[in-house]
Amino acid sequence: MPLPLPDLDTRRFDDLVGEMRAMIPLLAPEWTNHNLSDPGITLLELLAWVSEANLYRANRIPARTIANFISLLLGESSIQSDDFRQAMSGVTTQDIERAAGQVSAEIDEVHVRYAEHENRVSVLIVLRAGAMQAADILLAAGMRLQGLWVSGPQLVAESLDGARQRALRFFNDPYRAITTADFEREAMLASAAVGRVSIASFPEAGTITVAVVPAASAIPDAALLRTVKQRLDDRKLVGTRIVVRPPRYTDITLKVLLVTRPNTLKSEVIDTVTAAITGFFNPLVGGRDRRGWPFGRPVSAYELYYLVESLAGVDHVEGLEINADPQAREVPIEDLPSLRSLTITPVN
Template sequence: MTLPAPKLDDLTWADLMAATTRRIPAESDGTWTLHAPADPGVTLLELFAYLLEQRLYWLDQAPDELVVAILKLLGLEPPRPARAAATVLALSTGGETPTVVPAGTVLARDPAAAIRFTLDDEVTAFPVDGDAHVVTDRDRTADLLARRGVPLLASDGSAASARFTLPLTGAHSTSGWLSVLFELDSPLPPSWAPPPLPVVRPPAELTWSWFRPSGDASGGFAQVEDGTGGLRRSGVVRLRPPPEWSTMDNGLLVATPAATYPAPPRLLRLAVNVSGARHAERRTVTGLGEQTDRWLKLPGQRLVLPDAADRLLTAVLHLAGEEWEPAADFAFGSGRDRIFLLDRHDGALVFGDGLTGRIPRPGGTVEVGYTIGGGRDGNGGLTDNWLPVDLAAPVRAANPVKADGGADPETVAQARDRAAGALGEVTRAVTAADFVTLATTTPGVQVGRAHAAVGEHPGFPCARVPGAVTVHIVPSVPAGTVPAPEPDPGMLCAVEERLAAARLLTAEVFVRPPVYRDVRLRVDLSGTPADRAEVSTVVSAALRHHLDPLTGGDEGTGWPFGGALRPSALLRAAQQALGDLAAVTAVAIGIDGADPAETCDDVPLRAGDLPVVREVRTHVVPVVEPGEGLL
């Protein structure tokens, strides 16, 4: 049960006066006889009662410093600072030769504007002309340009490859990077989005290589930085070509010996000359002696930074050869700690009082490295007029994806509300429901469903092992793409690592893919449907959807693990889909390769098993009129 919140402010001024006046006769031995408000003694009692009531009110008011300290004691984040929005900038050059744009270059839509984005990586901007082409089993460029989603690699464990032709022109070589944006249809946040996701093993082992479209040259790259995590999510792939490469070798090949994806990754956009960019600008300032020389050895000193009001994100101070670092608050600081607070509103560094946080001494050299930006102002749409602020180069940029993720600083009240919700989150795996919750919320992978089989041990399939828990997971895939989705090896490892860290000391945890049971169905229909092909298609789609591991079942959340196959439920699902097209008379079920057999009994499945429909056949039975065939 939930304990009620304690209330310390439970006395009013009237209660205090009533309790005090009742004690006057006894405490004064009857000598104090006038208890009316006109008596000066009563006036003093009223004043003291008023002051005491204020003190009692303060007991129920927790100051911000106390809230932040309690959050730290609970192991929760203090109020979060402002967060910078992120996007991807695709650079184009106006010259005929490649232009190298270094990391840290600041770009803005208007050089005088406050919204500026900084490149994360160095970009070699090659001259381009036209659009990229993609070939899988056939030329899928038209689908790519229409953003219909191009399936790149298979998901059946076989060898697979995809070929791209980048829109590079000329015959230029480079020692820099070739950077390519792969925007995928994935529910996971992209690689450039804050905050970063944990590193997860790729779903398949990929090999990146280049080729000349004419076919007379090919080879591998000297270095590969795959921001997509093996095409698990959207990201930037950076490739360092070998010395013999030139822009004539604009073919790109990605291949894998075993495509173990839960579903084929779907490509929505391909762009070159790209880098992640953030709404943050790094600056360094020295010579703030006009402020530090006026400091006294008193608490609460401030150092105001230029052009940082309402934009200050982080800072590091070097004062008289000593390094000072930012802190969330002074609650756990000592008088010797060289720490300061960030005042984003004023763009200033705030120092301690000598007890919690050291008081800085005036004099000495001052150097501050700080970052400005962040906040919701950085979020925005698609534009193509980004220009370098301090770089004299013939380049401009466009952001093919929206800038997102920027957030204003969190207030103490917002942090307290967030902490209240965080205290209810599952962090330890004790019950079967805890294992399911932790598995389906594993960061970095997309788990659709999970089933915790308590007592199931892979080494002892016929016995119940105390302390063993086997969790079967089903990956989340787009509806209708894969009938029996299997988790990739990286997903299995990520979920197992999370559950192993959250389990009880005496528990043994295993993570396995689901066990699918092949199901064959035969549906008997009566009547004379006008279009038998349409009837067969409708019945097959309805039954496949009803038994789907992710969207099936009566509630549409996936067929229950180990749920028995009921002929009556399958008949109802088929009839609801058909409507007046035909009447369903019977449904026959065959499992594990057996021929469908008509039965009135449920077909059981083992605990943790899921059905997968391999075949649905329809059989039309002529309508028999009443009395037909009787003499």
């Protein structure tokens, strides 16, 4: 007598039909006829019948077949190393407990202390009794050091449920870059030094152009651009060309003539206006929504009038010059504005 197999999904025909009917008011509120004579209900019942048949077949799959399939999806890794190891005394460490199968997915960095010595010192981190993948250790500085490795001498097989959940997490994590949102997400994840990105979809046939704004400076260095491009190249579709470049800034000079309110210190008002305008042009936290200046959005004199006159201590703006033009009302921007000069003058 064969051993009974657990049901992966216990839903039956009536359960599936009831679940789909309950979703009709939410997804299609104009659909009001839910009788069996309605052709739409007939299609739902057909889908429920097909789904029930597929669930029955899925429930008949033995655990060994599932394990082999997951092994094909996730793969296995192993490493050979020399066994010339010697434990060091005086090393302070802290135990890290992880369930089998979650080590490689959850532990990104492990920090240990080791004593400096005139000879080369190696550190061995042993993960006891857990499914894991051997990997090099990266220090916080990002330098790969020779002689540092991870080992699991008492490797224990991962449970089937754990492997199944890990496979689901693996496939639910977005990886391939197809849409503009995909490229933006992957570019932001390339490095913590990336502050913002702008994606131009196919300015040329088959080309994705990515403008990168670093988090700590105005212009990204070559290393950051290479890091972003490498990540996108690994995730793009075949035939897509990736161009990663710095943002193109348009210089802006600004002169503001304003009238302060009575009983206010002009120096404090000038500081307030300076901070507000500088923040308004910030590529990371500027703009009207404080989420960064939108790429390609022109500079509007009317927005600057509104910004300055809404500040405490300002009665009104007497005059405004953008790029030495008192008649300018809108200045086109290629990517982002760069405030090169700001002069604020109270006229009262």
